[in-house]
Amino acid sequence: MTEINVIVDGKQETGAVQDRTLLVHWLRDSLDKRGPKIGCDTGNCGACTVRWDGQLVKSCMVLAVQADGGTVETAASLSEEDGSLNRLQQCFKDHHALQCGYCTSGMLMTATDFLCSGEPVTEEATRRALKGNVCRCTGYHNIVRAIRAAAEETP
Numbered sequence: 001m002t003e004i005n006v007i008v009d010g011k012q013e014t015g016a017v018q019d020r021t022l023l024v025h026w027l028r029d030s031l032d033k034r035g036p037k038i039g040c041d042t043g044n045c046g047a048c049t050v051r052w053d054g055q056l057v058k059s060c061m062v063l064a065v066q067a068d069g070g071t072v073e074t075a076a077s078l079s080e081e082d083g084s085l086n087r088l089q090q091c092f093k094d095h096h097a098l099q100c101g102y103c104t105s106g107m108l109m110t111a112t113d114f115l116c117s118g119e120p121v122t123e124e125a126t127r128r129a130l131k132g133n134v135c136r137c138t139g140y141h142n143i144v145r146a147i148r149a150a151a152e153e154t155p
C-alpha cells in the first residue's frame with residue numbers, strides 16, 4: 001500500500017491505496033465521489049472524466065498513486081458555492097440534456113473544459129469536443145444545445 005495526498009474538489013484527501021488502484025475507484029470507493037462513473041474501464045466512454053492538475057483525463061486510465069501530490073476536480077466542484085447549479089448545469093437541466101444521467105458528470109467536465117478553451121462554440125466544434133464521451137441514451141442533440149446555450153449566456 002502507498003499513502004497518497006491529493007486535493008480533491010478543493011479538499012485535502014489522504015489515503016492508503018494499492019499501487020494498482022485506479023483513480024476512479026479511489027474517488028468513488030474511498031472518497032464517495034459519485035460523479036465519475038465506471039462505464040467501460042478502457043478509456044472509451046468518458047463517464048469517468050475528471051480534471052487532474054488542470055488537464056481533462058479519464059480517471060479509469062490513471063492510477064491513484066499517479067495523482068499523489070496533485071489536484072483532482074470532479075463534477076462536484078462545478079456547482080456554485082451555495083450549492084446551486086452553475087450556468088452549464090442549469091442549461092443541461094433546462095434543455096433536457098440528461099436522461100439516465102450516467103454520462104452527465106463526464107459530459108459536464110468535458111463541456112466545462114471546452115467552454116474554457118476559448119474556441120468558438122459552434123455546433124461542429126461542440127460535437128468534436130464531445131467525441132470522447134458516449135451517451136448511451138443517445139441524447140447528444142440536447143447536450144450540444146445545452147452547451148451552446150451556456151456559451152451564449154456567458155457574460
Ligand code: FES
Nearest residue numbers: 039040041046060
Ligand atoms: S469508464 Fe473511463 S472511459 Fe469509460
Ligand code: FES
Nearest residue numbers: 099103135136137
Ligand atoms: S443520459 Fe443516459 S447515458 Fe447519457
